[in-house]
Amino acid sequence: MKPLLDITADRFRVSRAAYTDPAIYAAEQAAIFSRCWLFVGHESELAQPDAFATRRVGGRPILFLRDSQGAFRCFLNVCPHRGAQITRERSGKSRSFTCFYHGWTFDNAGTLRGMHEPHTYPEGFCQAGLHDLVPVPRFESYRGFHFLNFDPGAMSLRDYLGGACAYIDTIVDQAEGGMRVIGEAQEYSARANWKLLAENSVDIPHVTALHPTYLQLVATNSQGRMKRGEMPGYSLDLGHGHTVVERIATYGRPIAQWIESWGEEARVEIEAIYLRLVDKYGKERADRMAHCARNLLIFPNLVINDIMSVTIRSFQPVGPDGMEISAWALAPAEELGTPALGRRLTNFLEFLGPGGFATPDDVEALESCQRAARVAREAPWNDLSKGLSPGGDDQRGDTMSELPQRAFWRGWQAWLNQPGRAGDAG
């Protein structure tokens, strides 16, 4: 296989085959989506014991639930008997699950509780514990974000997240009573390789070219706060393919940057939030929380963007040229039932989601890249050299640098090159 990254002192390029080649897709499934920590869901999606949700994670059907004792658990959504899905519901509440195919029944801790005609099985077959629901190999959480790992020997989630933890903290600590998912996820898609969305989600330089209609909308409510090209801040390589861009926000933030169109009452509320943050965390951290926006990419397929609103975005590849995207809105619990939540959701929809004023243009750009990527033989390279400083270690850059994309690709290459463990499929 030809090299997929072309890295010299003053150039960083990615082969367009990396977005289209089925062999690379297969290699990613084994080396990345079977080894990295993958986001499953947020704790607030399962607010009560017995709540469950199903979803696709890393290509596998997953059952994410809280058992009757309230413990979070994560199973492969497949019957140990003949392989039907244990539940086909998207979400709900249940103390037990009965497979609709042959009727095996499990409690929500995964234990087999009943099967049809147990006396017809060979002696010893029905021994306890042999035919329970299969949990995912590893299941851990950080600050309310639940992840799974299909590699039993993986490092801990905390070690995997590494430097990303501090940024998750900066977001979660804005809430007094914890963060909540608001409503349901938006479920959409793009006919594009998943890595294009990873690149796009932490890409600041595209905003002025791709999203002028968003900037013009914001100009109608932020009275010139949005200054083109001025984005003081930085980008960081956080290791393992994780990356972040943080900069001064140029729009209103529910926590805690007031804009005139929100009115006087909101100004008082937001000032109070800001003062609470200063009181709790000191002025420097409070200023960062209130006045800076951050785009955080957790390798491979989780984005937590704390921008004009907070969104969790995860994307599941479905072949080299398609992905399913899920987007959740996250808000502090104390905003529920208050006008602050309305401001947050308006901010969300002004930019984000399949009907937003900006995200559809992103989807179009990614799909355009995918349509054009078939030129890999004749015009082989995408260029990601912006902001590269020859001789530097490329660990920290400005906001208009393509450093976040380089950090992602360096992580991607490291995961692909990591030698397989015994028992790995490929």
Added chain:
Amino acid sequence: MPADASPWPDLPAVAEFLYEEAALLDDWKLPEWHALFAPDGWYLVPNTFGDPYAPVEQSLYIIADDPHHVSERVKRLMKRSAHAEQPRSVTHRLIGNVRILGRDSAEMRVQSSFITHRTSQGVTDSFFGRHEYRLVLLAGALRIREKRTLLRTGSLRPQGRLSLIV
């Protein structure tokens, strides 16, 4: 805004109003489409999951445009820099099952079924579901106080996005 005292149009006239609305969208005459809205008119597309009537300030919609945002959405879509719709998609809307659900002195509630096909870059997507309208009479003419589009597609996985006004 109080509606005036003109009598409400009958079902064929209401249906004609909805066909005309669809034709304006098919023809990309979005400012003319916007003119069918009352000054306090909202355009809503609830999420495909959850309660489609949840308060917009408490639940995540796909589109929840107040009058200002309806106007801004139209402005955006008429610009060449609305990249998701450039080159402009070709769309065709089929409206049927038009029903008047109720009326009082101020408002008429109407619903229709729709199928919207959208072709762009050689790919055709279909959007379908139900439009629910709150209509008012302003100076004797029907105007939209609220258009709530309930997508019945399960999710937006097949279509990817909702870059047009369905």
